[in-house]
Amino acid sequence: MASGVVNIRRDVDDKFYRYRMPLLNIKIEGKGNGIKTVVPNMSDIARALSRPPTYPTKFFGCELGAQTSFDEKGDRYIVNGAHDASRLRELLDTFIDKFVLCASCKNPETDLIITKGDVIIRDCKACGQRTAVDMRHKLTTFILKNPPKTPRKTKKSKEGGAADNGNYSPTADDADASGGESDDELTRRIKTEAAELATNLASTTLKEDEWTADTSAEAVKARVKALASNTQGDDDSDDDVNSPYSQIGRWAEENRYSATAIEVYKYAQDLGVERKHKTVQVLAQALFSEDIVAEIPKFAPMFTKMVTSERHQKSLLGGLERFVGVLHPDLIPAIPKILMAFYQADALEEEVVKQWGTHVSKKYVDKDTSKKVRKASEPFLKWLDEADDDEEEDEEESEE
CATH class of the missing domain: 1.25.40.180 (Serine Threonine Protein Phosphatase 5, Tetratricopeptide repeat)
Incomplete structure (x- = not known):
């Protein structure tokens, strides 16, 4: 396995596993009450997962009970406090399991969709399944307030994530095709x-x-x-x-x-x-x-x-x-x-x-x-x- 690159599912040891992402890196900045943990390559990780970089960053904050901040233009994603890289990597694995992997086939090739009933669905492009995320998690509130954007259909990058075309379009809510009650x-x-x-x-x-x-x-x-x-x-x-x-x-x-x-x-x-x-x-x-x-x-x-x-x-x-x-x-x-x-x-x-x-x-x-x-x-x-x-x-x- 190439240095600095890991399988998206780290429980998979296959070196030919097609879905890869950069290994999460951290940088501790500041002192005392102003100390904070910066994830310099969060954008690259998020791109491999086809998720906005704000989602895993906010997830870290929810799990650690810490404040988070984002500077998307400056490409800086910050978790307040000093946190160990191994701990954040474990939390990233949990985020992937809860909000990326298809609950049916465990494939990471999914998009997040918000239905009219404010239910967050993982739409799997591999097996066609639609599985709901755990709506009890605090991150779901953040996702509902900051809806996901789905990349247009693109070829996969060599690391298995969606190739970045720099052009995103909002995901439309599922239409009610039944013509029944609201x-x-x-x-x-x-x-x-x-x-x-x-x-x-x-x-x-x-x-x-x-x-x-x-x-x-x-x-x-x-x-x-x-x-x-x-x-x-x-x-x-x-x-x-x-x-x-x-x-x-x-x-x-x-x-x-x-x-x-x-x-x-x-x-x-x-x-x-x-x-x-x-x-x-x-x-x-x-x-x-x-x-x-x-x-x-x-x-x-x-x-x-x-x-x-x-x-x-x-x-x-x-x-x-x-x-x-x-x-x-x-x-x-x-x-x-x-x-x-x-x-x-x-x-x-x-x-x-x-x-x-x-x-x-x-x-x-x-x-x-x-x-x-x-x-x-x-x-x-x-x-x-x-x-x-x-x-x-x-x-x-x-x-x-």
């Missing part, structure tokens, strides 16, 4: 319905035994493998890893803890699949963890918006069937609570659930698993029947 309207609806759903769930009377999930490496690996085959049995499945369904499935799994309901919906809009029943199935499998019952209130209003037909409902049930039957079999006893939550959110209708509960199907899982899931759902199906009986008795009494 962001503000959707946000208000989701918040309102989520609050109502939380109240309804608090009064749910179904009781099942508590469960635990196997979190061993082998079990996690098995669940990931099962998720990878989430297109099983669907008439319009697409096994291509770059299909929109594969993309949203991976994205949902990676961002389930940080993403909001509206962010998931907007991501589906970006892919043009927010109205597809297949999307409902994939999200039902990928968006939740072992704590699905507690997580449903967060995302249920989004499912309510997406589920607009009986076919959508069947896809939702199929996704849940695979979620508990294949990905998390320890959660099969919880299926009554899960169905109740979606029923309370008006994402599932009584007749559709009853028909599903009485017809074993091999469309999403094998026959034995399908039987187990439906057997476990009997308390909820019984509750639906009893609720109907109570309504009929009330009607008869009122007639008398």
Whole structure:
């Protein structure tokens, strides 16, 4: 490896790795309270990463709790205080992992895009994935106030970064191609319905035994493998890893803890699949963890918006069937609570659930698993029947 040049991913030892950047250098200036650390080659590093030099400099300040200053015309990027070069190199690696590398393929060939919902997305030119950054990090506030600029399409330099043509143009926000509700309207609806759903769930009377999930490496690996085959049995499945369904499935799994309901919906809009029943199935499998019952209130209003037909409902049930039957079999006893939550959110209708509960199907899982899931759902199906009986008795009494 040439002196002064390192792999952008320093965990990669391959000397033929195509993505390279200059080794970060520092210069300590001043004394006493005026001491500061200057990064003389920050512009060169940032160019290799296709990011503004202000971003990694500000990131250093966020992580070190130090003030930063920039003189872009003078090409000076400063962090107050005296800081060791090795420490800043470690922080640069962290910045690259969080704000440069694609979360899917770990390739640094990404652009930052800010959506209309103020979500920062890494748009990967290598694999086509769009993955959100951690919006809890303080740097995201700085990025939103100082939007990224994306270079025009250029040839790659020998060091693997984008060749500098000195001409930048702002990245446009993703357009809302659905012609549906505005962001503000959707946000208000989701918040309102989520609050109502939380109240309804608090009064749910179904009781099942508590469960635990196997979190061993082998079990996690098995669940990931099962998720990878989430297109099983669907008439319009697409096994291509770059299909929109594969993309949203991976994205949902990676961002389930940080993403909001509206962010998931907007991501589906970006892919043009927010109205597809297949999307409902994939999200039902990928968006939740072992704590699905507690997580449903967060995302249920989004499912309510997406589920607009009986076919959508069947896809939702199929996704849940695979979620508990294949990905998390320890959660099969919880299926009554899960169905109740979606029923309370008006994402599932009584007749559709009853028909599903009485017809074993091999469309999403094998026959034995399908039987187990439906057997476990009997308390909820019984509750639906009893609720109907109570309504009929009330009607008869009122007639008398």
